[in-house]
Amino acid sequence: MKRxxxxxxxxxxxxxxxxxxxxxxxxxxALGASPAEAxxxxxxxxxxxxxxLGTTFSRSTPLIFTTLCACFAYRCGVxxxxxxxxxLIGSILACYIATKSPLTGVPAMLLCxxxxxxxxxxWAAAAGLLKIWRGQNEMIITIMLNYVATLLMGVVYTxxxxxxxxxxxxxxxxxxxxxxxxxxxxxxxxxVAILVGIAVFYFxxxxxxxxxxxxxxxxxxxxxxxxxxxxxxxxxxxxxxGAIAGLGGALELLGTQLRLxxxxxxxxxxxxxxxxxxxxxxxxxxxxxxxxxxxxxxxxTTMQTATGVPxxxxxIIQALVIVFTVAGMAMVxxxxxxxxxxxxxxxxx
Amino acid sequence: xxxxLANLILAGVRMASPLIFLSLAELYSQRAGLVNIGxxxxxxxxxxxxxxxxLITGSxxxxxxxxxxxxxLVNMIFAYATVTLxxxxxxxxxxxxxxxxxxxxxxxxxxxxxxxxxxxAGLMGTFKNMLGIKSNHFLVNLFLDQTPMVxxxxxxxxxxxxxxxxxxxxxxxxxxxxxPKAAATLGINVxxxxxxxxxxxxxxxxxxxxxxxTCYSRTYVDGNIAGRGFIALAAVIFGRWNPGGxxxxxxxxxxxxxxxxxLQLINNTLPYQFFQMIPxxxxxxxxxxxxAKKAGPKSSGQPYRKEER
Numbered sequence: 001m002k003r004x005x006x007x008x009x010x011x012x013x014x015x016x017x018x019x020x021x022x023x024x025x026x027x028x029x030a031l032g033a034s035p036a037e038a039x040x041x042x043x044x045x046x047x048x049x050x051x052x053l054g055t056t057f058s059r060s061t062p063l064i065f066t067t068l069c070a071c072f073a074y075r076c077g078v079x080x081x082x083x084x085x086x087x088l089i090g091s092i093l094a095c096y097i098a099t100k101s102p103l104t105g106v107p108a109m110l111l112c113x114x115x116x117x118x119x120x121x122x123w124a125a126a127a128g129l130l131k132i133w134r135g136q137n138e139m140i141i142t143i144m145l146n147y148v149a150t151l152l153m154g155v156v157y158t159x160x161x162x163x164x165x166x167x168x169x170x171x172x173x174x175x176x177x178x179x180x181x182x183x184x185x186x187x188x189x190x191x192v193a194i195l196v197g198i199a200v201f202y203f204x205x206x207x208x209x210x211x212x213x214x215x216x217x218x219x220x221x222x223x224x225x226x227x228x229x230x231x232x233x234x235x236x237x238x239x240x241x242g243a244i245a246g247l248g249g250a251l252e253l254l255g256t257q258l259r260l261x262x263x264x265x266x267x268x269x270x271x272x273x274x275x276x277x278x279x280x281x282x283x284x285x286x287x288x289x290x291x292x293x294x295x296x297x298x299x300x301t302t303m304q305t306a307t308g309v310p311x312x313x314x315x316i317i318q319a320l321v322i323v324f325t326v327a328g329m330a331m332v333x334x335x336x337x338x339x340x341x342x343x344x345x346x347x348x349x
Numbered sequence: 350x351x352x353x354l355a356n357l358i359l360a361g362v363r364m365a366s367p368l369i370f371l372s373l374a375e376l377y378s379q380r381a382g383l384v385n386i387g388x389x390x391x392x393x394x395x396x397x398x399x400x401x402x403x404l405i406t407g408s409x410x411x412x413x414x415x416x417x418x419x420x421x422l423v424n425m426i427f428a429y430a431t432v433t434l435x436x437x438x439x440x441x442x443x444x445x446x447x448x449x450x451x452x453x454x455x456x457x458x459x460x461x462x463x464x465x466x467x468x469x470a471g472l473m474g475t476f477k478n479m480l481g482i483k484s485n486h487f488l489v490n491l492f493l494d495q496t497p498m499v500x501x502x503x504x505x506x507x508x509x510x511x512x513x514x515x516x517x518x519x520x521x522x523x524x525x526x527x528x529p530k531a532a533a534t535l536g537i538n539v540x541x542x543x544x545x546x547x548x549x550x551x552x553x554x555x556x557x558x559x560x561x562x563t564c565y566s567r568t569y570v571d572g573n574i575a576g577r578g579f580i581a582l583a584a585v586i587f588g589r590w591n592p593g594g595x596x597x598x599x600x601x602x603x604x605x606x607x608x609x610x611x612l613q614l615i616n617n618t619l620p621y622q623f624f625q626m627i628p629x630x631x632x633x634x635x636x637x638x639x640x641a642k643k644a645g646p647k648s649s650g651q652p653y654r655k656e657e658r
Contacts (some may be wrong), residue, residue, distance in 0.1 A: 031459070079439060136636050137586065139386060141437070143579045144629040151622040151629075161618045272448050277440055312455040319448040323426065326444045330436030335654070 008332045009280045013289075015279075016324035025316040033307045037143025042314070046295035052302075054184030058256055060294030061186065062087070062265070064193040064247020066272025067279070067286040068081050069241040074281050075204055076237035077217035082127060082142025083245045084269025085149035089123040090116030090246030091253040092149075092156055095169055095260050098253070099161060104175040112176070112250045120246015121239040123149065128238030132231050138238075146269060157260045168261040178255035187255035193287070196244060199284040213237060245269070274322040280329070293318055353615075355487045357607050362491070362499065363565070365603025369502040370557030371581035372588070373509055373596045374550045377587060380513065381546030382430075382526040382648040384438045386448055387445030389578025390557030391551055395420040397453040399559025400569040401460065409473035409563035413498065413556055416563075417501040418431065420549050420555020423449050432540060435652035447597035448576075454571050469567040496564045498556075503596075505553075522546070526646030527632055529653045539653055554578070578627065583632045589644045598635075605631040 025035035046056050066083040073080035084308050094112035097103070103111060127145060130136040161169040178187035204210040216223040216233045249265060257264055275293060279285035300314035331337055371388055378385040395416035403412030427445050430436040461468060477493040512519040524532040525542045533539045557577070562569050580602050587601075588594030609627040616624070 010484040081443070088572070102624050130633070130637050134640050136640075137582075140579055140583050140586075140636060141633055143576060144583075144633050147629040148626050149578050155620040158622070241474045270447055271434055273443055277443070288529050311456075311457050312451070315451040316455050319451040322444045323430075323448045326440055327436055329431040330430060330434040330441075334435060 008329070011322070012332060013278050013280075013325045014327040016321050016328055017292075019321035019324055020317045023320055026311055027313055027316065028309050031119075031309060031313075032158065033309045036301050038309045038313075039308045041303040041306040042296070042330040044299070046299035047303075051185060052298065054181075054186045056291065056295045056298045057181070057186035057190045059298050060291040061193050061255070062248050062252040062268050063271055063275065063290040063294055064190075064197060064287050065251075066245055066268045067078055067275040067290045068193075068197055068272075069245040069248070069274035071270045071279070071281045071283050071286050072200055072204075072243035072244060073237050074276060075217050077214045077220060078128075078131075078234055078237045078241070079139045080124060080127070080142055080238060080241050080244070081139050081273060082124060082145050082269065083272045084265060084267070085146035086120035086143065086242040086245035087121045087249035087252075087265050087268055088146075088153050090120040090249030091257075091260060092153055092184045092249075093246075094250035094253045095156065095172070098176045099170050102146035104173055108176045109178065112254055114245055116250025117243040117247040120249065123244035123246070124238045124242025125235070128235045132234060133237075133269065139185040150266075153260055153264065154262075157262070159165040161260070163259070168259045169260070172254055172258045176254060178251065187251075189251035189255040189330055192251060193248070196247070197283045197287045200244070204283065235260060243273075263331060268345060274318070278322060278325045353611065354492075357589040357611055359487075359490055359494070360607035360610060361600065361604035362495070363603075364606040365599045366499045366502040367557045367560040368577055368581055368584060368599040368602055369506060369596065370553050370560060371578055372584040372599050373505055374553035374557060374591070375581050375585045376509065376588075376590065376592065376595055379545050379590065379646055379649050380523055380526045382529060382646055382651065382653065383431060383543060383546060383550075383639035384442070384650045385424070385427060385445075385547075385550055386439060386579070386582060387424075387449070388442075388550070388554040388557075388581060389574055389576070390446040390449030391420045391423050391554040392561075392574045392578050393450040393453045394423050395555030395558030396562050396573055397457060397558075398555070399530050399568050400562035401456070403563050404468065404470040407471060409471060412563045413472075413473075413559045416555040416559025417552040418555070420553070420558065421551035423441065423452075424551025424554070426546045428544050431652070432543045433549070435654060437652075438650055448570065457569060457571070467568050470562065472496075472567060473564045485656055489577075498560055498564050504597045506592050513592065523646070524650060529648055533640065533655070540655070543653070557581075580628065580632050586645070587635055587638065587639060590646065596626070601635070602628060 007070045026275045028035045047051055047053055066087060067082045069086065070080065093115040097115055098108055101108065101111070123145060124142070127138050127141040130141050131138045132346045157169045158167050163170045178189055180186070181190050196348070204214060212223070212228045213233045213236070215226070216228060216230050220230055252265070253260070271293065273291045276286050279289045296318060297313045300311040303309050304311045371392060374388050375385060398419035399412040399416035402415035427441055431438045432459045458539065473496040475494045475496050478491065480493070482489060482493060513523060521532065521537045524535070524537060525539050529539045547642045560575060561573055566573065569642055582597055582600060584598035587598035588596070605628040609624040612624045613621045
């Protein structure tokens with residue numbers, strides 16, 4: 001990667017965030033609140049004290065998993081939009097093992113994590129098989145599988161594992177809850193998410209397998225001509241990205257939510273896609289972006305209580321960040337832009 | 350004819366209509382070489398705008414028009430980013446899918462506050478009601494117990510088919526999606542047609558969304574598009590990028606949707622969610638069966654840069 005391009009990869013998202021916040025401030029002012037005050041509470045709510053910081057880490061954990069899921073798949077040119085479905089399948093399996101198996105404590109946690117990853121991987125593998133054997137568009141298939149997974153979760157919490165009259169599953173027993181991380185409100189799922197991120201980073205950029213996978217993503221034909229097993233890498237990127245999301249789902253259930261309920265995991269898949277794109281598909285940058293978005297969400301609750309500005313303002317800011325970042329990335333790649341700002345001399349067009 | 354089958358056909362036609370609008374939106378976009386996976390999001394904003402305007406003015410028709418206008422506005426962001434800035438279409442479509450529903454949810458919250466009370470707007474009347482016909486014959490219901498929007502959907506399919514195959518302008522339009530550079534040498538305004546395609550796509554996707562809140566359900570809820578934008582993408586592939594094929598695909602998916610509602614009503618042993626899965630599973634199965642014969646516009650998905658030689 002050229003240094004110039006690398007600069008753009010940082011400057012564009014940062015500028016986009018600033019512009020999005022400015023627009024957010026205008027909206028807040030239009031709603032009759034003080035933007036400075038609102039932003040102060042936003043910051044306080046997200047990072048103001050150790051407790052809030054723990055909440056931010058806790059909220060970022062599932063987002064980190066789905067972001068890494070998207071990063072991994074897109075590096076291989078696979079548009080896996082099914083992070084949400086894979087996440088849910090992972091959490092459904094974990095819910096069964098935690099509540100129905102005789103195991104408790106650490107063995108149960110390990111089995112849940114393993115089953116979650118395996119379930120997410122298999123759920124994604126279904127889409128992978130359809131892409132490879134039937135040449136199908138993986139975006140549509142993975143999105144359809146999201147809806148199927150959401151409905152399947154519905155069956156689980158309204159029927160199969162229902163807790164009495166309430167439409168939710170029975171709770172994970174106390175012994176199988178994930179332990180807290182450094183006494184914070186976040187559980188050990190948070191460091192696990194970061195370790196997975198480091199592992200993805202190491203694999204993609206420091207191993208020959210990762211190099212070949214990225215080569216397939218950059219230019220499938222060239223990779224094929226070079227003798228890389230393109231189909232194997234595509235299948236692998238489906239399974240591994242699905243496994244990352246599934247693991248995230250299992251840990252989210254054991255660590256934070258403890259029950260499956262309507263709305264569990266909703267939107268995490270697309271959020272992961274957005275964050276991966278803002279991070280230019282870089283796993284470590286993806287972790288940073290996920291924590292930033294989680295901070296916005298956690299902080300916006302404090303902002304709403306203190307100033308009455310609705311939390312959906314922060315959703316708008318997040319959505320604007322993605323709209324501006326993706327457009328900005330395209331703009332700096334335009335030949336006209338490069339000519340004007342980067343190389344003043346020569347070269348037509 | 351059994352009541353079950355009759356009701357199924359009636360509901361199928363009604364459920365196919367929003368899909369027809371969304372699929373035609375995608376068809377117009379792809380025929381100009383733009384793959385827009387953001388129509389799910391555009392439909393969400395169209396749905397909310399349609400609902401609000403219909404609620405405020407009391408006219409579902411104005412709601413539909415406002416939905417179309419909102420769809421165009423949002424799709425202009427997509428147009429600018431992908432046509433002028435040459436952003437990757439899939440990536441930008443995804444950005445729209447995240448942005449537009451967030452905007453819709455935000456407007457709804459700000460307008461109605463955080464109260465949980467469901468607000469209901471009026472629905473568009475059917476011809477049967479307007480003409481005061483009392484008969485409940487199947488054919489009367491099929492042809493007259495429909496809103497004007499259902500007719501509009503089917504008329505648009507015919508208009509689109511004629512436009513793309515019988516008119517010079519339609520052939521020029523298709524040329525932009527097939528081979529834009531050759532089209533440009535023939536004096537066709539490639540960029541202009543791409544923008545025009547985004548106006549048409551935005552309007553139709555907005556109408557498709559508004560249909561759900563002006564003709565189908567009295568309320569707006571987040572996520573009410575429920576994947577129809579993506580099913581429309583599948584319908585365009587299934588329909589081989591031809592209006593006729595797209596119509597058949599939409600009717601098929603519409604019937605799947607109608608079938609799941611009917612089955613839910615007559616069966617109470619299986620959890621209802623299994624029936625709700627039918628349209629999504631049908632989409633996957635259909636795509637798996639038809640395979641990957643490439644029949645779409647050749648330059649679809651690729652950016653067009655005037656300066657490149």
